[in-house]
Amino acid sequence: MTNMTSHIHCQNCSMAALCLPYQLDQEGMARLDTIIQRHKPIQKRDILVHAGAPLKFLYAVRSGSLKSYTIDDNGVEQIIDFHLPGDVIGFDGLSENEHRSYTQALETSMLCEIPITALDELAEQMPGLRRQLWRLMSGEIFTSKQLLGTLNNRTAQQRVAHFLVTLAERFKERGLSSRSYRLTMTRADIGNYLGLSVETISRILSNLQQEGVIEVQNKLVEIIEPLRLREMAQ
Amino acid sequence: MTNMTSHIHCQNCSMAALCLPYQLDQEGMARLDTIIQRHKPIQKRDILVHAGAPLKFLYAVRSGSLKSYTIDDNGVEQIIDFHLPGDVIGFDGLSENEHRSYTQALETSMLCEIPITALDELAEQMPGLRRQLWRLMSGEIFTSKQLLGTLNNRTAQQRVAHFLVTLAERFKERGLSSRSYRLTMTRADIGNYLGLSVETISRILSNLQQEGVIEVQNKLVEIIEPLRLREMAQ
DNA sequence: CGACGATTTGACTCTACTCAATGTGTGTGG
DNA sequence: CCACACACATTGAGTAGAGTCAAATCGTCG
Numbered sequence: 001m002t003n004m005t006s007h008i009h010c011q012n013c014s015m016a017a018l019c020l021p022y023q024l025d026q027e028g029m030a031r032l033d034t035i036i037q038r039h040k041p042i043q044k045r046d047i048l049v050h051a052g053a054p055l056k057f058l059y060a061v062r063s064g065s066l067k068s069y070t071i072d073d074n075g076v077e078q079i080i081d082f083h084l085p086g087d088v089i090g091f092d093g094l095s096e097n098e099h100r101s102y103t104q105a106l107e108t109s110m111l112c113e114i115p116i117t118a119l120d121e122l123a124e125q126m127p128g129l130r131r132q133l134w135r136l137m138s139g140e141i142f143t144s145k146q147l148l149g150t151l152n153n154r155t156a157q158q159r160v161a162h163f164l165v166t167l168a169e170r171f172k173e174r175g176l177s178s179r180s181y182r183l184t185m186t187r188a189d190i191g192n193y194l195g196l197s198v199e200t201i202s203r204i205l206s207n208l209q210q211e212g213v214i215e216v217q218n219k220l221v222e223i224i225e226p227l228r229l230r231e232m233a234q
Numbered sequence: 235m236t237n238m239t240s241h242i243h244c245q246n247c248s249m250a251a252l253c254l255p256y257q258l259d260q261e262g263m264a265r266l267d268t269i270i271q272r273h274k275p276i277q278k279r280d281i282l283v284h285a286g287a288p289l290k291f292l293y294a295v296r297s298g299s300l301k302s303y304t305i306d307d308n309g310v311e312q313i314i315d316f317h318l319p320g321d322v323i324g325f326d327g328l329s330e331n332e333h334r335s336y337t338q339a340l341e342t343s344m345l346c347e348i349p350i351t352a353l354d355e356l357a358e359q360m361p362g363l364r365r366q367l368w369r370l371m372s373g374e375i376f377t378s379k380q381l382l383g384t385l386n387n388r389t390a391q392q393r394v395a396h397f398l399v400t401l402a403e404r405f406k407e408r409g410l411s412s413r414s415y416r417l418t419m420t421r422a423d424i425g426n427y428l429g430l431s432v433e434t435i436s437r438i439l440s441n442l443q444q445e446g447v448i449e450v451q452n453k454l455v456e457i458i459e460p461l462r463l464r465e466m467a468q
Numbered sequence: 469c470g471a472c473g474a475t476t477t478g479a480c481t482c483t484a485c486t487c488a489a490t491g492t493g494t495g496t497g498g
Numbered sequence: 499c500c501a502c503a504c505a506c507a508t509t510g511a512g513t514a515g516a517g518t519c520a521a522a523t524c525g526t527c528g
Contacts, residue, residue, distance in 0.1 A: 195386025
């Protein structure tokens with residue numbers, strides 16, 4: 001039997017428009033494809049990278065989802081990101097040549113492995129790739145600063161509403177339903193990320209459901225009134 | 235009379251180690267220097283860049299300090315960054331080719347203006363410059379995600395202590411005293427940045443002073459017990 | 469089927485906010 | 499150089515939103 005993953009290439013990956021290949025021509029995509037390794041699937045709870053480990057690869061998410069977190073001086077986990085297909089993991093480590101956070105799978109996930117040195121060489125020759133790398137990093141800078149503003153000066157309800165809206169937008173970009181989706185992270189993860197307690201997350205999801213804005217069934221979320229939810233996020 | 239600023243070059247700039255020229259050799263620095271314009275000094279309250287304006291230049295701070303902020307849908311200012319000498323402003327705009335935030339001087343400040351297109355061309359030819367650009371962007375990604383973790387799940391006192399410690403570290407990197415410094419931003423700015431009210435900032439600075447950890451005299455801060463302050467930031 | 473982790477709900481507490489009043493500094497114009 | 503005005507900062511009192519603690523229920527994976 002042939003390797004089932006052997007036919008996966010940037011050229012036919014549905015996430016290409018969000019990922020490194022964005023705006024590359026056929027030849028550029030083919031060149032990028034040659035340096036990329038397909039990583040074996042990782043299982044729920046598996047740790048992809050450890051904070052402090054040397055940064056040899058960036059990883060692009062092909063399917064599934066992951067969370068990144070740091071461990072602070074008190075040994076407390078602090079989630080800094082959730083990764084969906086098309087996201088590139090590891091940019092925060094480039095400055096020190098080592099990973100700055102842990103990244104753990106929230107479900108079985110498939111990844112592409114991109115060697116940094118080969119990527120640098122390719123970026124030298126391909127202005128389009130260089131621009132996309134800048135674009136991705138710049139976007140990450142903006143969204144994390146934006147998030148800062150979203151969390152500061154906002155109530156618990158606004159934060160949760162913002163979280164749900166942002167997830168919906170991200171799913172939509174990925175060709176998935178922005179109306180209903182599955183949360184692969186726990187309530188505790190969401191609370192940690194938003195700076196709220198588990199109980200508060202649970203209560204607010206219940207309230208939003210009672211008000212008819214969303215339907216929640218365990219991990220499944222359905223957004224009944226997208227506009228109202230968006231207003232609540234302000 | 236000759237232009238007083240004409241003798242300022244990357245080669246003799248004291249901020250070179252923090253800025254774009256880091257780890258470039260003499261020749262590389264000279265090449266970088268040719269594309270950089272010295273911007274005329276900007277005065278307190280002047281706005282350097284407006285959100286939405288096309289991104290033509292990055293700016294490096296040579297002296298002084300600035301704040302960056304967005305205006306949210308409710309017209310409320312949200313400060314996302316304070317810039318000190320050596321910092322590069324504008325990375326968050328690369329993804330959309332326009333500035334994503336406003337940047338305003340907190341005091342009279344001197345800036346270097348770096349044309350993006352020329353920088354891209356130079357980065358193509360100079361691997362060291364490319365690496366430093368990656369390093370700076372990556373560092374910004376890390377610190378803003380780190381800050382997220384610092385603000386979430388932390389009390390007002392921890393946030394303020396963290397803010398003071400971080401400023402001290404940044405002044406130290408810049409060859410200035412990490413023991414005493416002047417806050418160029420108002421208490422309201424600090425509160426906005428940390429997600430706290432002006433009153434809370436004021437009260438906490440008073441408390442820290444009463445406990446003998448710091449001395450505050452208006453804008454002047456002296457850190458009496460750096461270790462204790464650092465502990466309080468945890 | 470059983471055990472453990474995740475989630476929900478309730479009761480009480482406390483931190484940081486708001487509102488209000490007063491004090492302090494800075495800068496401008498006469 | 500001084501006086502006045504305005505922005506900035508401090509301090510106090512009362513309040514509310516989110517945290518903590520506790521207990522019950524639900525789901526999932528051996």
